[in-house]
Amino acid sequence: MAKFYHITTYGCQMNVHESEKIAGLLSELGYESCTSIEDADIAVFNTCCIRENAENHAFGNIGMLKKLKAQKKNMIIAVGGCLTQQIGKADVLHKKFPYVDIIFGTHNLGRLKDYILKKQSQKKAVIEINDDDGKVYEEVKSLRTSYPNVWINITYGCNNFCTYCIVPYVRGRERSRKSSDIIAEAKELISLGYKEITLLGQNVNSYGNGTEEISFPELLEKIASLEGKFRLRFMTSHPKDFSEALAKVIAENPKICNAVHLPVQSGSDAVLKAMNRRYSSADYLKKVEILKKYVPDCAVTTDLIVGFPNETEEDFKATLSLVEKVGFASAFSFVYSKRDGTVAAKMEGQISEEVSRRRIMELIALVNSQTREQSKKYIGKTVEILCEDYDKKKKMYLGRDEYGRMVYFESDTDLIGEFVNVKIDGANGISLSGKVI
Ligand code: SAH
Ligand code: SF4
Ligand code: F3S
Numbered sequence: 423m424a425k426f427y428h429i430t431t432y433g434c435q436m437n438v439h440e441s442e443k444i445a446g447l448l449s450e451l452g453y454e455s456c457t458s459i460e461d462a463d464i465a466v467f468n469t470c471c472i473r474e475n476a477e478n479h480a481f482g483n484i485g486m487l488k489k490l491k492a493q494k495k496n497m498i499i500a501v502g503g504c505l506t507q508q509i510g511k512a513d514v515l516h517k518k519f520p521y522v523d524i525i526f527g528t529h530n531l532g533r534l535k536d537y538i539l540k541k542q543s544q545k546k547a548v549i550e551i552n553d554d555d556g557k558v559y560e561e562v563k564s565l566r567t568s569y570p571n572v573w574i575n576i577t578y579g580c581n582n583f584c585t586y587c588i589v590p591y592v593r594g595r596e597r598s599r600k601s602s603d604i605i606a607e608a609k610e611l612i613s614l615g616y617k618e619i620t621l622l623g624q625n626v627n628s629y630g631n632g633t634e635e636i637s638f639p640e641l642l643e644k645i646a647s648l649e650g651k652f653r654l655r656f657m658t659s660h661p662k663d664f665s666e667a668l669a670k671v672i673a674e675n676p677k678i679c680n681a682v683h684l685p686v687q688s689g690s691d692a693v694l695k696a697m698n699r700r701y702s703s704a705d706y707l708k709k710v711e712i713l714k715k716y717v718p719d720c721a722v723t724t725d726l727i728v729g730f731p732n733e734t735e736e737d738f739k740a741t742l743s744l745v746e747k748v749g750f751a752s753a754f755s756f757v758y759s760k761r762d763g764t765v766a767a768k769m770e771g772q773i774s775e776e777v778s779r780r781r782i783m784e785l786i787a788l789v790n791s792q793t794r795e796q797s798k799k800y801i802g803k804t805v806e807i808l809c810e811d812y813d814k815k816k817k818m819y820l821g822r823d824e825y826g827r828m829v830y831f832e833s834d835t836d837l838i839g840e841f842v843n844v845k846i847d848g849a850n851g852i853s854l855s856g857k858v859i
Contacts, residue, residue, distance in 0.1 A: 427462035433470030469503035473759035577623030627663035685725035689744030690737035721825035729778030
C-alpha cells in the first residue's frame with residue numbers, strides 16, 4: 423500500500439486539526455500513514471506564518487527534503503497551510519524549492535485529492551491558491567490522532583483585523599458552520615468514546631453572526647447537554663465579544679471546563695488601540711470580573727505581545743501591571759513579529775530586538791512566577807484528570823484537569839482515555855505530579 427507522511431510545521435490547534443483532515447483525505451485516496459518520511463510516497467507539509475519563526479520552521483522543514491527527493495524521484499511533496507496563502511509566497515516557495523510538486527492554499531484543502539491526481543498525470547508543479555471566501559468544506563473527514571481529545575471547527579476565518587495579525591489575510595472572512603452539523607459531529611465523537619471536545623474558531627464568541635440562528639453560549643449549552651461523560655472546551659475568545667451570557671453558561675454546565683483562554687495582548691490602552699483590539703485594559707478587567715463572578719475558580723489564560731511598534735516603557739509596565747492584577751493561570755508571551763501586508767508592518771517606531779528581548783524576559787519571569795505560585799496551591803488536593811498520553815522518558819502517564827493543568831502520575835495499567843482522581847504531591851512550574859487514588 424502506498425504511504426503518506428504529514429507534518430504540521432507549526433501553528434495553532436486549528437492547523438493541527440487541519441492536518442487531521444489532510445490525513446483523512448489521503449487515507450480516502452488509499453494511502454496509509456507512516457511515521458518516517460523516508461518511507462513515504464507522498465509527504466504533506468501544513469504550514470503557519472503567524473510569526474517569522476513559524477515561517478522559518480516551514481522553510482527549514484521543506485529545505486531538508488531536497489536530498490530525499492533527489493533519491494526518490496516519484497515521491498510527491500505537497501505544501502499547504504497559511505504560509506502558502508500569503509500574497510506572493512507560493513511563487514517564492516516554488517522558486518526556492520522547485521522539487522515541491524503541489525502548493526495549495528488554505529481555501530484549497532478540500533481539493534487536495536484532485537491536485538494529487540493532476541500531479542500524477544503531469545510533470546510540472548500544481549500550484550493552486552484561491553480565495554474562496556465563504557466556503558466551508560463539510561465533506562472533509564478527519565483522521566483523528568489525538569484520542570481521547572478532539573477538535574471541532576465552529577468558525578473559519580477572522581474579521582477582526584488586529585493590526586499585527588496575518589490570519590484575516592490567509593484564512594479569509596469569518597464564516598460559521600451550521601449548528602446542526604457541529605452538534606451532530608459532537609454527538610458522533612462522544613459515541614465513539616472521545617472524552618474531551620475543543621470547539622475551535624479564531625473568535626468563537628462571534629459564532630453565528632448573521633448566518634446562524636443560535637449564539638455561541640446557546641451552541642455550548644446544546645453540546646454540553648448531550649449524553650455521556652465528556653469535557654467541553656473552546657478557543658479562542660476575543661475579549662470584546664466575551665459576554666455575561668457565556669459566563670453564565672460556563673457556570674451552569676459542569677461539562678464545560680472552568681477555563682477560558684482570553685488573549686489580552688497588552689495592558690496599555692494606547693497599544694490596544696493601535697492593535698485595533700477594540701477594548702481598553704479596564705474593559706478587559708471588567709470581563710474577567712464578570713467571568714469570576716459566575717465562575718470563581720475559573721482559570722484564565724492569555725496571549726501577550728511585547729515590542730509592538732511604539733510600545734514605550736510605560737506601555738510595557740502597564741502590561742506587567744495587568745498581568746499582576748489578573749493572575750493568569752498561564753500565558754503565552756510573544757515578541758511582536760512584523761508581517762508583510764498588515765497595518766502594523768507599515769507603522770513607524772518599530773522596536774529594536776534588544777528592547778523586545780529584555781521586555782519578553784521580564785514578562786515571562788512574571789508569568790512563570792504566577793504559574794508557580796498557583797501550582798503550589800494544588801499540593802495536597804485531589805483533582806480529576808483525563809489521562810491523555812504516556813511519557814516514555816518519564817515512564818509516567820499524563821493528563822489535564824479541567825483548568826488545563828498538566829499532571830503526571832504512575833500506573834501499571836493503561837489509563838489513556840480514562841478519568842482518574844489524582845492526589846497532587848509535586849509541583850514543578852507549570853506541571854504537577856501525584857498519585858492515583
Ligand atoms: N484569534 C486569536 C489568536 C490567534 S493567533 C485571538 O484573537 O486571540 C495566536 C496569538 O499569536 C495571538 O493571540 C497573538 O498573541 C499572537 N500573534 C499574532 N500575530 C502576531 C505577530 N505578528 N507577532 C507576534 N505575535 C502574534
Ligand atoms: Fe488575529 Fe485578531 Fe483575528 Fe485573533 S482576532 S486571528 S489576533 S486578527
Ligand atoms: Fe498559524 Fe494560520 Fe493558525 S497563521 S496560527 S496556522 S491560522
